[in-house]
Amino acid sequence: MKLITAIIKPFKLDDVKSALEAYGIHGMTVSEASGYGRQRGHTEVYRGAEYTVDLVPKVRLEVLVDDDDADSVLEVIVKSAQTGRIGDGKAWMVPVDAVVRVRTGERGIDAL
Amino acid sequence: MELNAGDTAWVLASTALVLLMTPGLAFFYGGMTKAKSTLNMMMMSFAAIAIVSVLWVIYGFSLAFGNSGSGYYGAFSVSGLSSAVGELTNNGGMYGIPLLAFAGFQLMFAVITPALISGAIADRAKFVTWCIFIALWVTIVYFPVAHWVFDFGDKDAAGNVTGAGWLAAHGVLDFAGGTAVHINAGAAGLALAIVLGRRAGFKKSPSRPHNVPLVLIGAGLLWFGWFGFNAGSALGATDTAALALLNTQVAAAAALGGWLIVERIRDGHATSIGAASGAVAGLVAITPACAFIAPWAAVVLGLLAGIVCSLAVGLKFKFNFDDSLDVVGVHLVGGIVGTLFIGLFATTVVNSAGANGLFYGGGAELLGKQALGAFAVGAYSFIVTLILGFGLEKTLGFRITRDAELEGIDITEHAETAYEFEGLSGAGFGGGALTAKTKVSAAVKDEEVSV
Numbered sequence: 325m326k327l328i329t330a331i332i333k334p335f336k337l338d339d340v341k342s343a344l345e346a347y348g349i350h351g352m353t354v355s356e357a358s359g360y361g362r363q364r365g366h367t368e369v370y371r372g373a374e375y376t377v378d379l380v381p382k383v384r385l386e387v388l389v390d391d392d393d394a395d396s397v398l399e400v401i402v403k404s405a406q407t408g409r410i411g412d413g414k415a416w417m418v419p420v421d422a423v424v425r426v427r428t429g430e431r432g433i434d435a436l
Numbered sequence: 437m438e439l440n441a442g443d444t445a446w447v448l449a450s451t452a453l454v455l456l457m458t459p460g461l462a463f464f465y466g467g468m469t470k471a472k473s474t475l476n477m478m479m480m481s482f483a484a485i486a487i488v489s490v491l492w493v494i495y496g497f498s499l500a501f502g503n504s505g506s507g508y509y510g511a512f513s514v515s516g517l518s519s520a521v522g523e524l525t526n527n528g529g530m531y532g533i534p535l536l537a538f539a540g541f542q543l544m545f546a547v548i549t550p551a552l553i554s555g556a557i558a559d560r561a562k563f564v565t566w567c568i569f570i571a572l573w574v575t576i577v578y579f580p581v582a583h584w585v586f587d588f589g590d591k592d593a594a595g596n597v598t599g600a601g602w603l604a605a606h607g608v609l610d611f612a613g614g615t616a617v618h619i620n621a622g623a624a625g626l627a628l629a630i631v632l633g634r635r636a637g638f639k640k641s642p643s644r645p646h647n648v649p650l651v652l653i654g655a656g657l658l659w660f661g662w663f664g665f666n667a668g669s670a671l672g673a674t675d676t677a678a679l680a681l682l683n684t685q686v687a688a689a690a691a692l693g694g695w696l697i698v699e700r701i702r703d704g705h706a707t708s709i710g711a712a713s714g715a716v717a718g719l720v721a722i723t724p725a726c727a728f729i730a731p732w733a734a735v736v737l738g739l740l741a742g743i744v745c746s747l748a749v750g751l752k753f754k755f756n757f758d759d760s761l762d763v764v765g766v767h768l769v770g771g772i773v774g775t776l777f778i779g780l781f782a783t784t785v786v787n788s789a790g791a792n793g794l795f796y797g798g799g800a801e802l803l804g805k806q807a808l809g810a811f812a813v814g815a816y817s818f819i820v821t822l823i824l825g826f827g828l829e830k831t832l833g834f835r836i837t838r839d840a841e842l843e844g845i846d847i848t849e850h851a852e853t854a855y856e857f858e859g860l861s862g863a864g865f866g867g868g869a870l871t872a873k874t875k876v877s878a879a880v881k882d883e884e885v886s887v
Contacts, residue, residue, distance in 0.1 A: 369703045370645055372699070374703075
């Protein structure tokens with residue numbers, strides 16, 4: 325099993341969610357995040373004083389998937405989150421040793 | 437003279453309008469602070485309403501408008517205001533409005549002036565010391581200065597005037613408080629910013645306004661209330677009131693535009709904080725001048741105030757004083773611009789009770805008087821506030837600790853937070869439970885109900 329984590333632009337969340345649903349992924353965890361990469365932040369001006377805002381709002385999306393699906397799910401996320409402009413974010417996956425469904429105690433693939 | 441119902445109705449309505457400016461100011465300032473200090477910022481304004489209103493009845497109105505025969509301070513003759521009941525207003529001449537209506541209207545000016553100062557010391561003033569400061573400051577600064585500027589003395593049947601304030605008697609024109617309110621508050625703000633010192637991170641990691649829509653709501657309420665402030669100062673439903681109202685509107689509008697033009701050229705963007713600030717700067721500048729200049733001149737004044745004030749708010753970074761929300765840049769500078777502008781553009785064509793400025797054949801005489809008024813009020817306010825501020829700092833302590841400032845003054849001074857950050861479902865961490873103390877009293881109540 326793999327854990328796929330994607331940091332994406334907040335306004336792309338709906339696109340990514342529907343693309344994953346269309347692929348057949350039925351669960352995910354989404355949290356608000358902030359950070360910056362190569363694009364850095366932006367500047368704002370209040371009463372003539374300039375402020376640099378480094379940490380840009382992002383959405384962090386996490387999905388647990390079976391090994392067989394992992395590459396294609398990653399592909400689905402990247403494709404649906406892409407705008408081609410700076411600040412699109414990053415996605416990665418890592419191996420997961422164990423998954424348990426809290427309600428039933430099922431383990432492994434059955435718990436996904 | 438008999439009581440005039442129309443005039444009285446207008447002054448009573450204006451009183452309510454001017455009261456609304458202080459909560460409006462709380463929003464205007466509160467939106468510009470950090471989320472962790474917005475409640476304290478707003479509380480500084482609300483405290484002014486409470487403290488000054490009480491003092492006003494006890495001795496404030498008397499000290500400002502009582503007839504002592506002196507040009508510098510009033511008498512205690514109308515302390516408690518019971519002797520004012522049933523009287524008509526006599527302020528350089530009789531008005532057909534109750535003296536109590538005049539006292540109520542002037543109270544709102546006394547309330548908002550110390551509230552204006554609070555913007556200079558955002559995030560870092562001890563609340564109790566602030567409350568004591570308000571009481572002392574209005575007593576030794578605002579009440580006397582209001583006497584200097586707004587008290588035109590008692591006129592008897594023979595036409596003799598006694599007890600007028602020295603600036604009013606000297607012929608300084610300030611219709612609604614460019615000197616007594618705005619220059620006064622601005623100079624005091626500068627003094628307190630010096631007394632309390634710079635906030636942690638001044639210039640290095642300054643705070644962004646946490647709620648810009650709140651700033652705009654505040655600016656809107658100030659604008660609305662300002663019609664009472666300026667047009668109400670005519671003390672009647674007269675053509676002077678109409679002139680003041682129209683001038684107020686166009687000056688604010690032109691200043692809003694002026695501020696945005698500077699921003700667009702200098703910074704590349706016209707901002708909403710700039711629009712709110714520009715409107716307030718225009719309202720400040722038109723305050724002393726609103727009944728003495730023609731409407732077209734009010735447009736010029738507004739534009740000038742918007743441009744000058746938008747440049748003046750940068751001074752604090754040059755001179756290293758942390759006037760957090762620009763009380764100096766907007767109120768002191770805007771007040772000076774408006775007060776001096778009268779010396780140039782005032783004309784008796786629009787108001788026979790006024791005077792002619794430099795451009796209307798009056799020569800430099802009026803301009804000189806206006807400069808004297810601006811300087812006298814500004815210098816007195818700055819010096820006395822500086823002494824009072826340092827006195828309070830040395831005795832009670834005026835500034836909170838650095839740790840408290842970093843944690844947030846709302847928590848440390850008021851044990852509250854403005855916003856609940858637990859997420860929309862309310863199921864976040866730290867959702868809170870009643871403390872043991874509250875639980876006990878709740879249990880007692882339950883028992884009483886079951887019995």
